[in-house]
Amino acid sequence: MTGRTLLATALCAFLGAPAFAQDFGFAGILSNTNQGEDLPTLILGSGKPISDGPIELESGKVYELEIESDGSAELALEGPGFFRNIWVNEVVVNGLEIRPYGLESVEFDQAGTMEIEFIAIRPGQYFLRIPGSSGDAQRVDIAIR
Structure with missing residues (x-):
């Protein structure tokens, strides 16, 4: 598991977001466009x-x-x-x-x-x-x- 995937999973759990939300990638400051x-x-x-x-x-x-x-x-x-x-x-x-x-x-x-x-x-x-x-x-x- 990459660092970003691990971070996404932790953020989803912390924010109460559905687990599938991590499949859509990062938004905002950690996105690849940033x-x-x-x-x-x-x-x-x-x-x-x-x-x-x-x-x-x-x-x-x-x-x-x-x-x-x-x-x-x-x-x-x-x-x-x-x-x-x-x-x-x-x-x-x-x-x-x-x-x-x-x-x-x-x-x-x-x-x-x-x-x-x-x-x-x-x-x-x-x-x-x-x-x-x-x-x-x-x-x-x-x-x-």
Whole structure:
């Protein structure tokens, strides 16, 4: 059962909707028509830039952010302001889906890929950066409009 199917089933049960309602798909914020554009993959590597430039998101849209680490160093991304102003649906690591209440940072101890599916909520200027870094290449600015 996919994450969205599981969520639809739970919502139908919670709202008292008939079980067949989930067969019609999502409406509103989680619908397939509410998908934002593809986001650039963020790359974590020792001394490498995280992204080619800033990222712009639209409030209320669903996005999937892919983060790749080349394993050259133990690296993390922090962005508490960003993570507090999105709703995280799931984090996928090695095919395992995690449904957290919230995030403040993520860390890679070795090479790998992580996908974070989320809904942009509160408009503003945010960032993700490698903790303790000061260079512009070690940070990506994110605007939610």
